Amino acid sequence: MTPATERAAGPQSRPGGRTARIRAQVLAAVETELLENGYDALTVDTVAARADVHRTTVYRRWRDVGGLIADVFAAAGDLDWHPPDTGSLCGDLAELNREIQDSFTEDSSIAMALIAVSFRSEDAARALRRLLEDRYLQCEIIVKRAIERGEIPAEVDTRALLVAATAPVYHQLVLLRTPADAGLPERAATAAMLAAQAGAFESLVAEATGRRATPTPTS
Numbered sequence: 001m002t003p004a005t006e007r008a009a010g011p012q013s014r015p016g017g018r019t020a021r022i023r024a025q026v027l028a029a030v031e032t033e034l035l036e037n038g039y040d041a042l043t044v045d046t047v048a049a050r051a052d053v054h055r056t057t058v059y060r061r062w063r064d065v066g067g068l069i070a071d072v073f074a075a076a077g078d079l080d081w082h083p084p085d086t087g088s089l090c091g092d093l094a095e096l097n098r099e100i101q102d103s104f105t106e107d108s109s110i111a112m113a114l115i116a117v118s119f120r121s122e123d124a125a126r127a128l129r130r131l132l133e134d135r136y137l138q139c140e141i142i143v144k145r146a147i148e149r150g151e152i153p154a155e156v157d158t159r160a161l162l163v164a165a166t167a168p169v170y171h172q173l174v175l176l177r178t179p180a181d182a183g184l185p186e187r188a189a190t191a192a193m194l195a196a197q198a199g200a201f202e203s204l205v206a207e208a209t210g211r212r213a214t215p216t217p218t219s
Protein backbone atom coordinates (compact mmCIF):
# COMPACT_ATOMS: atom_id res chain seq x y z
CA MET A 1 0.00 0.00 0.00
CA THR A 2 1.40 3.40 -0.98
CA PRO A 3 1.53 6.36 1.46
CA ALA A 4 -1.19 8.11 -0.55
CA THR A 5 -3.42 5.05 -0.34
CA GLU A 6 -2.79 4.77 3.39
CA ARG A 7 -3.73 8.42 3.82
CA ALA A 8 -6.90 8.01 1.78
CA ALA A 9 -7.87 4.99 3.85
CA GLY A 10 -7.87 7.10 7.03
CA PRO A 11 -6.76 5.87 10.48
CA GLN A 12 -6.47 2.09 10.49
CA SER A 13 -7.93 1.44 13.93
CA ARG A 14 -11.29 2.35 15.38
CA PRO A 15 -10.67 2.21 19.14
CA GLY A 16 -13.11 3.58 21.70
CA GLY A 17 -12.67 5.86 24.68
CA ARG A 18 -10.67 9.07 24.39
CA THR A 19 -9.41 8.21 20.90
CA ALA A 20 -12.94 7.80 19.58
CA ARG A 21 -14.01 11.04 21.25
CA ILE A 22 -11.14 12.97 19.67
CA ARG A 23 -11.90 11.47 16.27
CA ALA A 24 -15.55 12.48 16.57
CA GLN A 25 -14.59 16.04 17.58
CA VAL A 26 -12.12 16.41 14.73
CA LEU A 27 -14.40 15.01 12.04
CA ALA A 28 -17.28 17.17 13.26
CA ALA A 29 -14.95 20.17 13.02
CA VAL A 30 -14.00 19.22 9.45
CA GLU A 31 -17.65 19.07 8.43
CA THR A 32 -18.45 22.40 10.08
CA GLU A 33 -15.46 24.09 8.47
CA LEU A 34 -16.49 22.78 5.04
CA LEU A 35 -20.06 24.00 5.45
CA GLU A 36 -19.12 27.41 6.85
CA ASN A 37 -15.91 28.30 5.03
CA GLY A 38 -15.46 25.85 2.15
CA TYR A 39 -12.65 23.59 1.07
CA ASP A 40 -10.17 26.34 0.22
CA ALA A 41 -10.16 27.58 3.82
CA LEU A 42 -9.80 24.11 5.34
CA THR A 43 -6.49 23.55 7.14
CA VAL A 44 -5.25 21.25 9.86
CA ASP A 45 -4.82 24.26 12.14
CA THR A 46 -8.39 25.55 11.69
CA VAL A 47 -9.77 22.07 12.30
CA ALA A 48 -7.65 21.59 15.40
CA ALA A 49 -8.75 24.95 16.80
CA ARG A 50 -12.42 24.29 16.19
CA ALA A 51 -12.19 20.76 17.61
CA ASP A 52 -10.24 22.03 20.64
CA VAL A 53 -7.57 19.44 19.95
CA HIS A 54 -3.83 20.07 19.86
CA ARG A 55 -2.57 20.52 16.30
CA THR A 56 0.16 17.90 16.76
CA THR A 57 -2.53 15.32 17.54
CA VAL A 58 -4.28 16.09 14.27
CA TYR A 59 -1.04 16.04 12.28
CA ARG A 60 0.02 12.76 13.88
CA ARG A 61 -3.28 10.95 13.17
CA TRP A 62 -4.43 12.50 9.87
CA ARG A 63 -1.21 14.00 8.44
CA ASP A 64 -2.96 16.61 6.28
CA VAL A 65 -6.26 17.89 4.90
CA GLY A 66 -6.47 14.92 2.53
CA GLY A 67 -6.34 12.52 5.44
CA LEU A 68 -9.04 14.45 7.27
CA ILE A 69 -11.36 14.45 4.27
CA ALA A 70 -10.78 10.74 3.62
CA ASP A 71 -11.64 9.91 7.22
CA VAL A 72 -14.91 11.85 6.99
CA PHE A 73 -15.88 9.52 4.13
CA ALA A 74 -14.63 6.52 6.11
CA ALA A 75 -16.82 7.54 9.05
CA ALA A 76 -19.82 7.70 6.74
CA GLY A 77 -19.06 4.15 5.67
CA ASP A 78 -18.95 3.07 9.32
CA LEU A 79 -22.58 4.08 9.88
CA ASP A 80 -25.01 1.24 10.55
CA TRP A 81 -26.98 1.71 7.33
CA HIS A 82 -29.11 -0.94 5.63
CA PRO A 83 -30.80 -0.87 2.20
CA PRO A 84 -34.58 -0.40 2.31
CA ASP A 85 -36.83 -3.47 2.24
CA THR A 86 -40.35 -2.51 1.17
CA GLY A 87 -41.32 -5.84 -0.37
CA SER A 88 -40.92 -4.80 -4.02
CA LEU A 89 -38.09 -3.77 -6.32
CA CYS A 90 -39.73 -0.50 -7.30
CA GLY A 91 -40.47 0.34 -3.67
CA ASP A 92 -36.90 -0.42 -2.57
CA LEU A 93 -35.35 1.65 -5.36
CA ALA A 94 -37.75 4.54 -4.80
CA GLU A 95 -36.99 4.61 -1.07
CA LEU A 96 -33.25 4.45 -1.79
CA ASN A 97 -33.64 7.44 -4.11
CA ARG A 98 -35.60 9.35 -1.48
CA GLU A 99 -32.78 8.81 1.01
CA ILE A 100 -30.26 10.09 -1.52
CA GLN A 101 -32.42 13.10 -2.37
CA ASP A 102 -32.99 13.95 1.28
CA SER A 103 -29.26 13.82 2.02
CA PHE A 104 -28.52 16.32 -0.74
CA THR A 105 -31.38 18.72 -0.05
CA GLU A 106 -31.30 18.98 3.74
CA ASP A 107 -30.13 22.26 5.24
CA SER A 108 -26.33 22.48 5.38
CA SER A 109 -25.94 19.25 3.43
CA ILE A 110 -22.59 17.71 4.23
CA ALA A 111 -23.23 15.17 1.46
CA MET A 112 -23.34 17.95 -1.12
CA ALA A 113 -20.27 19.60 0.39
CA LEU A 114 -18.28 16.37 0.22
CA ILE A 115 -19.32 15.72 -3.37
CA ALA A 116 -18.04 19.20 -4.23
CA VAL A 117 -14.74 18.49 -2.48
CA SER A 118 -14.30 15.27 -4.45
CA PHE A 119 -13.92 17.39 -7.61
CA ARG A 120 -11.07 19.32 -5.96
CA SER A 121 -9.18 16.66 -4.02
CA GLU A 122 -7.88 13.34 -5.29
CA ASP A 123 -7.92 12.01 -1.72
CA ALA A 124 -11.60 12.87 -1.50
CA ALA A 125 -12.30 11.39 -4.93
CA ARG A 126 -10.70 8.08 -3.96
CA ALA A 127 -12.57 8.02 -0.66
CA LEU A 128 -15.86 8.82 -2.39
CA ARG A 129 -15.36 6.01 -4.91
CA ARG A 130 -14.63 3.59 -2.09
CA LEU A 131 -17.73 4.69 -0.17
CA LEU A 132 -19.97 4.38 -3.23
CA GLU A 133 -18.52 0.97 -4.06
CA ASP A 134 -19.40 -0.19 -0.55
CA ARG A 135 -22.90 1.26 -0.83
CA TYR A 136 -23.54 -0.43 -4.18
CA LEU A 137 -22.33 -3.74 -2.73
CA GLN A 138 -24.72 -3.32 0.19
CA CYS A 139 -27.57 -2.56 -2.21
CA GLU A 140 -27.07 -5.74 -4.22
CA ILE A 141 -29.48 -7.42 -1.79
CA ILE A 142 -32.26 -5.27 -3.28
CA VAL A 143 -31.73 -6.86 -6.69
CA LYS A 144 -31.22 -10.32 -5.22
CA ARG A 145 -34.57 -10.14 -3.43
CA ALA A 146 -36.27 -8.95 -6.63
CA ILE A 147 -34.84 -11.91 -8.54
CA GLU A 148 -36.02 -14.31 -5.83
CA ARG A 149 -39.52 -12.79 -6.03
CA GLY A 150 -39.50 -13.27 -9.80
CA GLU A 151 -39.81 -9.56 -10.54
CA ILE A 152 -36.80 -9.46 -12.87
CA PRO A 153 -34.66 -12.01 -14.79
CA ALA A 154 -31.92 -13.76 -12.87
CA GLU A 155 -29.33 -12.70 -15.48
CA VAL A 156 -29.70 -8.99 -14.72
CA ASP A 157 -26.52 -6.95 -14.29
CA THR A 158 -26.96 -5.85 -10.67
CA ARG A 159 -24.64 -2.84 -10.76
CA ALA A 160 -26.06 -1.55 -14.04
CA LEU A 161 -29.58 -1.70 -12.62
CA LEU A 162 -28.65 0.10 -9.40
CA VAL A 163 -26.77 2.83 -11.26
CA ALA A 164 -29.64 3.34 -13.71
CA ALA A 165 -32.11 3.65 -10.83
CA THR A 166 -30.12 6.20 -8.83
CA ALA A 167 -28.35 8.17 -11.56
CA PRO A 168 -31.27 10.53 -12.36
CA VAL A 169 -31.34 11.74 -8.75
CA TYR A 170 -27.59 12.43 -8.69
CA HIS A 171 -27.82 14.10 -12.10
CA GLN A 172 -30.64 16.47 -11.14
CA LEU A 173 -29.29 17.44 -7.73
CA VAL A 174 -25.50 17.31 -8.12
CA LEU A 175 -24.93 18.25 -11.76
CA LEU A 176 -27.94 20.39 -12.67
CA ARG A 177 -28.46 21.70 -9.11
CA THR A 178 -32.21 21.76 -9.64
CA PRO A 179 -34.65 21.83 -6.69
CA ALA A 180 -35.80 18.50 -5.32
CA ASP A 181 -38.57 16.82 -7.29
CA ALA A 182 -40.80 14.77 -4.98
CA GLY A 183 -41.83 12.48 -7.82
CA LEU A 184 -38.37 11.81 -9.25
CA PRO A 185 -37.33 9.01 -6.86
CA GLU A 186 -40.28 6.86 -7.83
CA ARG A 187 -40.16 7.73 -11.54
CA ALA A 188 -36.48 6.80 -11.74
CA ALA A 189 -37.12 3.58 -9.82
CA THR A 190 -40.02 2.62 -12.07
CA ALA A 191 -38.04 3.30 -15.24
CA ALA A 192 -35.13 1.17 -14.03
CA MET A 193 -37.46 -1.66 -12.99
CA LEU A 194 -39.24 -1.68 -16.36
CA ALA A 195 -35.93 -1.63 -18.19
CA ALA A 196 -34.72 -4.58 -16.12
CA GLN A 197 -37.91 -6.52 -16.84
CA ALA A 198 -37.44 -5.84 -20.56
CA GLY A 199 -33.91 -7.26 -20.44
CA ALA A 200 -32.01 -3.98 -20.76
CA PHE A 201 -29.43 -4.95 -18.13
CA GLU A 202 -28.78 -8.51 -19.24
CA SER A 203 -26.37 -8.00 -22.15
CA LEU A 204 -23.10 -8.21 -20.21
CA VAL A 205 -24.24 -11.23 -18.23
CA ALA A 206 -25.64 -12.88 -21.34
CA GLU A 207 -22.36 -12.44 -23.18
CA ALA A 208 -20.50 -14.05 -20.30
CA THR A 209 -22.86 -17.02 -20.06
CA GLY A 210 -23.60 -17.37 -23.76
CA ARG A 211 -27.35 -17.11 -23.33
CA ARG A 212 -30.11 -14.60 -22.77
CA ALA A 213 -33.09 -14.98 -20.44
CA THR A 214 -36.70 -14.38 -21.35
CA PRO A 215 -37.83 -10.97 -19.96
CA THR A 216 -40.23 -11.10 -17.04
CA PRO A 217 -43.79 -10.02 -17.96
CA THR A 218 -44.90 -6.72 -16.41
CA SER A 219 -48.24 -8.02 -15.21
